[in-house]
Amino acid sequence: MMVALSLCVFAMLGGCNLTNTVRPNRAADGAITGVSQSAPNWWLESKANVVDSRESVVDGDTKKVQVSIFSSQMQQQRFSYKFEWFDKDGMKVGGMDSWQSVMILPQQTIVVGATAPSPKVSDWILQISDTNYPWYSSTP
Amino acid sequence: MKNKNSLTIRNFAFATTLTGLSITIGCTPTQYVDSKGTNLVVSMNKVNIQDFEKASEALVASMVESGVLSQAPNQPVALSISRVTNDTSDQFDTDQLMKKIRISLLQTGKVQVTQAVGLGGKVEDPMAKETYEAKRFLAGESQTPVDLPYFTISAKILENSTSAGSTKQVSYIFQMSLANTTSGRLVWEGEKTITKQGEKNAIGF
Numbered sequence: 001m002m003v004a005l006s007l008c009v010f011a012m013l014g015g016c017n018l019t020n021t022v023r024p025n026r027a028a029d030g031a032i033t034g035v036s037q038s039a040p041n042w043w044l045e046s047k048a049n050v051v052d053s054r055e056s057v058v059d060g061d062t063k064k065v066q067v068s069i070f071s072s073q074m075q076q077q078r079f080s081y082k083f084e085w086f087d088k089d090g091m092k093v094g095g096m097d098s099w100q101s102v103m104i105l106p107q108q109t110i111v112v113g114a115t116a117p118s119p120k121v122s123d124w125i126l127q128i129s130d131t132n133y134p135w136y137s138s139t140p
Numbered sequence: 141m142k143n144k145n146s147l148t149i150r151n152f153a154f155a156t157t158l159t160g161l162s163i164t165i166g167c168t169p170t171q172y173v174d175s176k177g178t179n180l181v182v183s184m185n186k187v188n189i190q191d192f193e194k195a196s197e198a199l200v201a202s203m204v205e206s207g208v209l210s211q212a213p214n215q216p217v218a219l220s221i222s223r224v225t226n227d228t229s230d231q232f233d234t235d236q237l238m239k240k241i242r243i244s245l246l247q248t249g250k251v252q253v254t255q256a257v258g259l260g261g262k263v264e265d266p267m268a269k270e271t272y273e274a275k276r277f278l279a280g281e282s283q284t285p286v287d288l289p290y291f292t293i294s295a296k297i298l299e300n301s302t303s304a305g306s307t308k309q310v311s312y313i314f315q316m317s318l319a320n321t322t323s324g325r326l327v328w329e330g331e332k333t334i335t336k337q338g339e340k341n342a343i344g345f
Contacts, residue, residue: 058204058205058207059204059205059206059207059209059210059248059250060207060210061210062204062248064205080178080345094247095197095243095244095247096197096200096201096244097176098176098190098193098194098197099176099177099178099190099345100194101178101345114197114201115200115201115204115205117244117247117248118247118248118249119248119249129178
């Protein structure tokens with residue numbers, strides 16, 4: 001019993017460092033048809049589940065992205081996220097990619113977004129992390 | 141015998157758990173960390189590097205989204221930095237914010253920072269200014285107008301502190317304005333507030 005408990009504690013402590021990744025699914029014309037989520041951190045996914053995404057163009061040529069994130073938890077939770085940007089050749093474009101921390105209320109859907117650092121950006125991924133306070137919740 | 145074995149396994153499991161927990165929450169040796177990561181120190185009494193990062197990204201995104209940069213007649217538009225005031229209790233160099241702003245704006249390809257003029261006659265790169273003036277003189281262009289900025293940026297960083305019991309809260313308010321030097325009007329303004337709450341400094345966010 002104690003061995004199982006020890007293993008469980010280690011597994012959970014290790015698992016809380018895993019990052020979930022969201023990628024847009026695209027049609028042939030580049031339009032977003034949905035998102036694919038790689039979610040090794042099931043706990044994080046339960047409080048930060050990306051349900052849809054959309055793109056627009058600002059200032060004539062720069063991509064802007066927004067995603068809706070839903071929490072199925074019954075307590076206020078918190079997580080961090082960041083967007084990463086790529087050009088048409090799949091090369092990473094730096095900038096506008098710092099981690100942002102947000103609170104999410106029980107059963108709430110929030111919208112987070114970002115503007116690409118350069119007009120060269122043609123694609124993106126969203127990374128969601130829970131590196132600190134994996135079971136953190138606080139009163140509003 | 142069975143009880144003894146059971147006790148040994150239990151002791152081993154207990155020791156393993158304790159060791160694991162002490163490794164997890166024990167002393168941290170000095171190490172390099174990702175400057176853009178989530179395990180940085182969060183201070184209650186100063187602006188951290190991640191605060192500058194968040195503020196600059198939010199302000200540049202707001203400026204780009206407003207569309208004012210692409211409305212300038214000549215692209216990329218010439219920009220200059222005006223007065224930047226640090227009105228907080230933390231005596232940091234405002235370049236920690238403004239350099240990030242400039243880097244991000246230059247990366248958009250919509251803006252270039254002129255060194256022909258500067259606030260109070262001072263420019264960041266005097267060599268660039270002297271060479272520019274020498275080239276203009278040699279080309280017989282000394283009487284033509286210099287490359288004046290179409291936009292200027294000014295900024296102010298404010299602080300708001302309060303507490304409840306032993307819990308402290310500090311907000312750093314980053315305000316920025318973009319002025320069109322042709323009209324003399326402010327064509328964009330942005331504000332980003334970063335609030336931290338707690339009793340003491342911590343690692344990670």
